[in-house]
Amino acid sequence: MSPRLIIHSFNYSPIHDERSEHSPAVALSTTHYLLPTILYIHIPFCKQACSYCNFHFSTSMKTRDAVIDGICKELRTRRGELADGPVPSVYFGGGTPSLLTEVELGRIFATLQEYNYLLPATPASPQKTAYKTIRPQDHKNNQGGAAGAGNGLFPGLQAGSRPEGRGTAEITLEANPDDLDEATIANLAASPVNRLSIGIQSFFEEDLRFMNRAHSAGEARAAVEKVNRAGFHDVSIDLIYGGQTTTNEMWAENLRIATDLGVNHISAYALTVEPKTALGVNVAKGKIADTDDAKFQRHFDMLVNHLTAAGYRHYEISNFCLPGHESRHNSGYWSGQPYLGIGPGAHGFDGNRTRRWNVSNNAAYARAWAEITSPADFAAADGFLYDAEILTDNDRYNEYIMTGLRRDIGVSVEDLTRLFGAEKARHFVESQLGNVAAGLLQDVSDGTYRLSRAGLMRADGVAGDGFVV
16 A cells, blocks of 8 residues: 555646556557547637646747637548537637637637537527638637627627536636636627636735736636626636645635635646746746645645535545536546547547547647648648557556546446456455555445545545556
8 A cells, every 4th residue: 555645636638648658659540439529629828827837838829820720620620530419518728718719719619510519500599509600811800809799700699698408518618817808708608608617726916926827816706706797607717725825824715715706616726846837947946945745735625624515516536516517528538438639739539549649839730730631631640740549458447546536436346347357356456455444445335435535635646556557
């Protein structure tokens, strides 16, 4: 047994390279995704670089037009990799998707509807009214920002009109508070976007300046209030804990403000010091103190206590929701659902063994897609536009253990046996004997292994004990 304190948040994301040293990279000409396939679209632009961020993004907008062109062409060209029918969820991640102008977002949604990623419009369902075709010259003429919802790019939709019911596609867009002015919110409210994920991180100026966030504490709170008035009631916010500037009192106040605002989903992550980021460089040089495991433990305990007392379900280590408001898209990643990744740096997974990722270079991505005119051209672009890997049985098993233990549903021995065979299931049970004795797991008499409160902060170590290497 080797339980370790979690000092970072494992984020099973389509813009992370999850390559295993046991999984050789391969170039595949064609991948066919199993149903249902969820869709991730990476918008790789930011106003400024946050001090801690190691995702793929650029603060240069020079390639913006060409990258949007490439994203639309990639959606058209790769549609044949998916089975017929609409996708159950679309996630605009970044980068900063809220930087998209009305015309840019309209072009992407027009492509999604034209190529049947989303349900076509019907007169009885104004929330799904089709987009008019957006011409390149329209795109070029609307670089000044979102113009509001009144010019017909999102016809038939009124601000505040939100698709109802869990049967509709979940369409999430990540947004920064400083982008959410009235015009941008009206534009988003008139679009098919029905869920916002707002990067608050903190409601305190000290934290925001330390993290080099573009928004202010006042904008953070106002953003949530404004989107609620516009009719967005499926809202998630991100918070960061354990940072060098965040005191216990500040963290308690962040949590109080978040629940008082009534958001129905909260993702909270420990501040991670990543190499090659501004924060990582300054910590390495001794200019800034490193993070503190004891503070992480305190803030995590405060997080769980406050949110569960407020009625939030702690359904994944870093994610909490009010009943019925789980992120369907992220739950798809954690459950091994196939996903198609579109845009620079985006990853995809076919639901079986193949993971593929696009080049994390905006200029290279744009140049490649300017030359591609067919699926055959795309197949020939492996090695410079994208790379791929084949996951081994052990890779799949290990990922299943990691993501299962991080969720409140846990790992079922019966499911392990069905999916990976009796030998791996037996290995897992034997590997957890010490963790059960140490109180890091709940009662396992029903054959399901769920982390206890003590085990949550040591999830990486508990899962690692069960890995096959």
